Each structure stands twice: as C-alpha cells, then as structure tokens.
Amino acid sequence: MTVQASVLFDTPGRRGRLRNHLITAVAALVLLAVLAWVVLKLKDKGQLNPDLWAPFFTADTWVNFIIPGLQGTLTAAVLGAVFALLFGSVFGIARLSDHRWVRIPAGAVVELFRAIPLLLLIFFIWYLSPNLFGGGDYALFAIVLGLTLYNGSVLAEVVRAGINAIPRGQSEAAYAIGLRKSGVMRLVLLPQGITTMMPAVVSQLVVLLKDTALGYFIVYVDLLNMGFKNLPSVYPGTKLVSAIVIGVIYIAMAMALSSFATWLEKRSRRSRKSSAKPLEPVPFVGVDGGGAP
Amino acid sequence: MDELIKYGPELAVGFLNNLKLSLVIAVFSLIVGTILAAMRVSPTPVLRAAGTAYVNVVRNTPLTLVLAFCYLGLSDTLGLIFSQEEPLTNSFWLAVLGMSAYTAAFVCESLRAGINTVPMGQAEAARAIGLTFFQSLRLIILPQATRSVIAPLGSVFIAMIKNTTVVAAAGYTVDVANVMKTTFDTTGVSIPIFLGIVAAFVALILPIGYFSGWLAKRMAVAR
Numbered sequence: 001m002t003v004q005a006s007v008l009f010d011t012p013g014r015r016g017r018l019r020n021h022l023i024t025a026v027a028a029l030v031l032l033a034v035l036a037w038v039v040l041k042l043k044d045k046g047q048l049n050p051d052l053w054a055p056f057f058t059a060d061t062w063v064n065f066i067i068p069g070l071q072g073t074l075t076a077a078v079l080g081a082v083f084a085l086l087f088g089s090v091f092g093i094a095r096l097s098d099h100r101w102v103r104i105p106a107g108a109v110v111e112l113f114r115a116i117p118l119l120l121l122i123f124f125i126w127y128l129s130p131n132l133f134g135g136g137d138y139a140l141f142a143i144v145l146g147l148t149l150y151n152g153s154v155l156a157e158v159v160r161a162g163i164n165a166i167p168r169g170q171s172e173a174a175y176a177i178g179l180r181k182s183g184v185m186r187l188v189l190l191p192q193g194i195t196t197m198m199p200a201v202v203s204q205l206v207v208l209l210k211d212t213a214l215g216y217f218i219v220y221v222d223l224l225n226m227g228f229k230n231l232p233s234v235y236p237g238t239k240l241v242s243a244i245v246i247g248v249i250y251i252a253m254a255m256a257l258s259s260f261a262t263w264l265e266k267r268s269r270r271s272r273k274s275s276a277k278p279l280e281p282v283p284f285v286g287v288d289g290g291g292a293p
Numbered sequence: 294m295d296e297l298i299k300y301g302p303e304l305a306v307g308f309l310n311n312l313k314l315s316l317v318i319a320v321f322s323l324i325v326g327t328i329l330a331a332m333r334v335s336p337t338p339v340l341r342a343a344g345t346a347y348v349n350v351v352r353n354t355p356l357t358l359v360l361a362f363c364y365l366g367l368s369d370t371l372g373l374i375f376s377q378e379e380p381l382t383n384s385f386w387l388a389v390l391g392m393s394a395y396t397a398a399f400v401c402e403s404l405r406a407g408i409n410t411v412p413m414g415q416a417e418a419a420r421a422i423g424l425t426f427f428q429s430l431r432l433i434i435l436p437q438a439t440r441s442v443i444a445p446l447g448s449v450f451i452a453m454i455k456n457t458t459v460v461a462a463a464g465y466t467v468d469v470a471n472v473m474k475t476t477f478d479t480t481g482v483s484i485p486i487f488l489g490i491v492a493a494f495v496a497l498i499l500p501i502g503y504f505s506g507w508l509a510k511r512m513a514v515a516r
Contacts, residue, residue: 007408007416007434009336009426020336027339045371115495117455119470120487127482206353213355216462224358228365239370243362247354254353 047240055235056245065234069226070249076140076212076222080147081205087148088155088201093185095160106156113153119214122146126218139220143212151208155201162197163189195268202261206254213250223249297485300476304486307472308493311457314388314468318457319450321393326400333405344401351398356391360462363391368464384464391463392456399449407442408434440512447505451498469493 012020042048055061094106113121126142166189174188215222216229227246232239297304332344351359364387367373376382411434419429458470469490476486 006334006336007411007413008334008430010420012336023335023337024339027337027343031339031343041371047370112491112495115455115498116491117458117470117494119458120473120490120494123470123474123477124482124487127477128484131482210353210355213357214459216357216361217459224355224361228358228361232365237370240366243358243366247358247362250355250358251350251353255349258353 042240052238052241055231055238056241061231061235065226065231066223066246066249068221069223069246072140072215072220072222072226073209073212073224076143076147076215076220077209079140079144080151080208080212083144083148084151084155084208085201087152088159091152091156092159092163095156096163098181110153110156113149114157116150118146118150118211119217121149122214122218139215139218142218143215143220146214147208147211151204151211154204154207158197158200158204159193162193162200165196166192198268199261199265202257202264206257206261209254209257210250296476296480296483297489300472300480300486301489303472303476304469304490307467307469308490310465310468311454312497314385314392314457314460314465315450315454317389318392318396318453321389322396322400322453325393325397326404329397329401330404330408333401334408348398348401351395352402354395356395356456356459357462359395360388360391360459363387364463381465381467384460384466388457388460388463388465392453392460396449396453396456399452400446403442403445403449404438406445407438410441411437437514440509440514443512444505444509447501447509451501454498454501455494 010016039048091106091110094102095110097103097106122142125145126138129138129141130136163185170188170192171184174184179187212222213224216224219225223246227242227249228239231242235242329344329347332340333348335341364384367390368383368387373387374383375386415433415437416429419433424432458468460468461471473486473490477483
C-alpha cells in the first residue's frame with residue numbers, strides 16, 4: 001500500500017505511513033458502521049426478505065416489463081443520438097460560417113436550446129404536437145425531438161470547439177495549395193476535428209442516454225416507467241428492489257459508453273493523425289451549462 | 294398573451310419555488326461535493342475507493358431515477374419523512390436530498406479536476422522551501438485550484454438550476470414545470486406561457502454563465 005507523491009502529498013515517510021494506516025482503519029470503521037446502519041434499517045422495514053427478489057427470477061418480469069422498457073429507452077436514445085449528431089454537425093459548422101446571415105441565426109438557435117430546461121421543452125412539444133398534427137401518441141416524438149434540439153445544440157458547440165482547436169496553419173496550408181472553403185472543411189478540418197471531438201461527443205451521448213429517463217413524465221414506455229412504476233404496481237413492495245435492478249441497468253449502459261469515451265480519448269492522444277489535442281469531454285451530465293460562450 | 298398574464302402569478306410562484314430549491318441545493322451540494330473531493334484526493338485508499346464508487350454510481354444514474362428513488366424508495370418504503378403534516382415540505386426536502394446527492398458528484402469532479410490542473414512543480418517547490426502540508430495547501434495549491442474551478446463550477450450550478458424542473462419526480466409538484474403542465478392540461482398548450490418561462494430561465498442563467506466566464510478569465514492563472 002505505497003502512496004505515490006501527488007500534488008497534495010509527498011511520498012510518506014515512516015510516520016506518515018503510520019498516520020495513513022491509522023486514517024485508513026478509522027475510515028474503514030466509519031464506512032462499515034454506515035453500512036451496518038443501512039442494513040439494519042433495511043431489515044427493520046423488511047426489505048431484506050429474499051422473496052422480494054423472486055419476481056426478477058421469472059421470465060415474465062423480463063419479457064413483460066424490463067425488456068420492452070429497455071427497448072423503449074434504447075429506441076429513444078438511438079433516434080435521439082442520430083438526429084442530435086446531424087443537428088450538431090449542421091449547426092456547429094453553420095456557426096463557423098463566413099456569412100453573418102448564417103452564423104448569427106445558427107448561434108442564436110444553439111444558445112437558446114442550450115438554455116431551455118429539457119423537461120420544459122419535452123412537455124411543450126408533447127402538448128403542442130396534437131394541435132399541429134392531429135391526435136396520436138407523441139411521447140416518443142416529444143422525447144426524440146427534445147433530445148435532438150438540446151443535445152444537438154451542445155454537440156454543435158463541441159463541433160465548433162473541435163474545429164477551432166485545429167492549429168491555424170492547417171487551414172492556411174490547405175488554402176495555400178488551392179483548396180476552396182468546402183474542400184478545406186471536408187478534406188482537412190473535419191477529418192482532424194472528428195478525432196479531436198470524439199471523446200466529448202461520446203460523453204454527451206451518455207448524457208443523452210440518461211436524459212431518456214425524462215420519458216417518465218410523459219408516460220413513455222421506457223425502462224424507468226416499466227421498471228419503477230408498472231413493475232412495483234404488479235408486485236407490491238418491490239419498489240426498492242426494482243429501483244436497484246433498473247439502476248444497475250442504467251449505470252451499466254452509461255458506464256459502458258463512458259469507458260468507450262475514455263478508450264477513444266487514450267487512442268486519439270496516442271495517434272498522430274490530428275494536429276490538435278483531444279477536447280475535454282463536456283463534463284456536466286443531465287443538462288450542461290448554457291449561455292457562456 | 295392573455296394566458297400568460299392570467300396565469301402569470303401562479304407561474305411566478307412556481308418559478309420562485311425553483312429558485313428556492315436551487316439556493317438550498319447549491320449550499321448542500323457544495324458542502325457534500327467538497328467532502329467527496331477531499332475523499333477522492335486523500336492518501337487513504339479506503340476513502341478514495343468510497344468516493345470513486347459514489348461518484349461513479351450517482352453520476353451514471355438518471356436524475357429522474359434518483360429523485361423517484363428518494364420519493365418512492367426512501368420515503369414511501371423506508372419511512373424517511375421530513376414532515377408528517379405537510380406532504381409538500383416533505384417532498385421539498387426529498388428533492389433537496391436527491392438533487393444535492395446528484396449535484397455533489399459533479400461538484401466533486403470539478404473540484405478534483407481543478408486540483409489536478411496545478412502542476413506538480415508547484416507542490417514540489419512548496420515542499421522544497423519547507424512549507425508544511427496545510428501551508429502549501431493554503432498558500433500554493435488551493436489559490437491556483439480555485440481559479441481553474443470557477444468556470445466548470447458555474448456550469449455545474451447552471452445545470453443544477455435547469456435540473457430543478459425535474460423535481461416533480463420527488464413529489465414536489467409546485468415547481469414551474471408542473472405548474473406549466475397543469476395550465477396546459479386546463480387551457481391547452483400556450484406558446485406565450487412556454488416562452489415566458491423560457492425567458493425567465495434564460496434571464497437567470499445567462500448572467501450566471503457570463504459572470505462565471507468573466508471571473509474565470511479574469512482570475513485565470515497565467516502558465
């Protein structure tokens with residue numbers, strides 16, 4: 001258990017190691033005490049009963065609730081991701097345009113949708129759609145459009161930052177060999193920019209995946225509604241257990257995507273295909289900061 | 294326009310509820326986030342592991358699930374009740390609990406990233422001139438770390454303010470999103486009402502974004 005020197009701590013000497021061991025022991029005791037308290041509390045409320053887990057060992061639960069819910073969540077996430085990526089690339093490049101009449105409206109759209117709380121946007125689309133297109137079920141439509149507008153705007157900023165991070169010399173050299181504007185973008189800036197922005201893009205897709213849970217509010221058939229509302233109403237008393245099960249599924253999906261982002265970041269740091277450093281992933285999950293340019 | 298004027302007062306009350314929530318959550322998440330960050334950079338493996346586990350679990354769970362878990366799991370099933378008489382007070386504090394727990398994970402990550410931006414040489418130089426742990430923390434590391442933390446922390450709080458619209462999942466049904474939903478249910482969808490609420494959020498968020506951006510630029514450490 002050697003502790004490496006960090007910005008905060010030097011490599012500990014003999015006394016330092018002793019102190020660290022002491023803190024470790026105390027911390028472990030405190031954590032164990034907290035754990036024991038939680039277990040006692042659970043036992044108190046009868047939540048440790050193994051029968052509560054029984055529903056999750058029957059095929060019906062998975063076939064009727066969790067798999068349809070998962071399908072709903074993944075449908076919304078995949079559609080949202082595809083459209084958000086399209087929206088993001090179009091508006092990100094539009095913001096870099098040389099023409100003011102393209103750049104300014106694109107900037108306004110991106111800044112606006114980044115600042116609107118996503119749930120308000122989804123509610124609004126959900127209530128507005130039947131008035132525009134007649135009756136029907138607009139839950140999926142509202143979620144996908146909301147996710148597209150919001151995450152697409154964030155991705156537009158990522159695209160813009162990714163292309164701006166490429167050294168000026170690259171585009172200057174491209175112009176010097178006689179490429180046009182579209183050629184510079186298509187042949188020189190975008191290929192390098194994509195490598196740079198990939199980690200940030202993937203971590204925004206994790207946000208998008210988590211935001212599909214907002215379907216809870218507009219009764220969309222997603223993992224949260226099926227697993228946390230419908231399932232416990234069929235098997236009474238399983239609220240806590242089903243929260244744990246669907247929580248684990250959400251966390252596994254998000255962490256798989258996150259570790260893909262980390263892997264991409266490592267790879268693009270190694271590769272010499274791009275002359276720009278990889279962008280920092282947008283670190284704020286849920287809804288990121290709007291406004292600040 | 295008429296609907297916005299007619300329902301204006303109710304919507305304003307809802308928006309004030311969001312503001313109230315934001316202020317309380319900001320305080321709690323800053324405290325918990327700082328403790329978590331201290332755990333994650335401590336020389337004690339147990340604390341580091343506990344902090345990492347917490348951040349990874351909470352950060353990868355949808356906020357809606359966290360809040361619904363506080364409401365249906367902690368309160369309904371395990372009997373965590375803040376107020377017996379007032380269900381709204383109870384759900385207010387449940388929302389604060391869930392959202393603080395969630396936001397704290399992000400506060401922790403920004404603080405940790407801030408500490409990591411301080412170059413190793415700074416700490417080594419501080420030790421070389423004989424500063425103790427607390428002296429080097431107070432005089433060398435924290436002043437530099439705080440500066441690089443301002444902008445990310447500003448974004449975390451902006452996100453938190455926008456996230457307060459989700460608190461209906463914790464049973465706190467008097468926030469502006471739910472008031473908007475109720476008005477849409479009674480009078481049908483209204484574009485002025487939506488735009489009015491959006492304007493209120495933009496008016497709240499833009500200054501925070503610009504201020505934290507300005508402050509971060511002003512205080513930036515020249516390296």
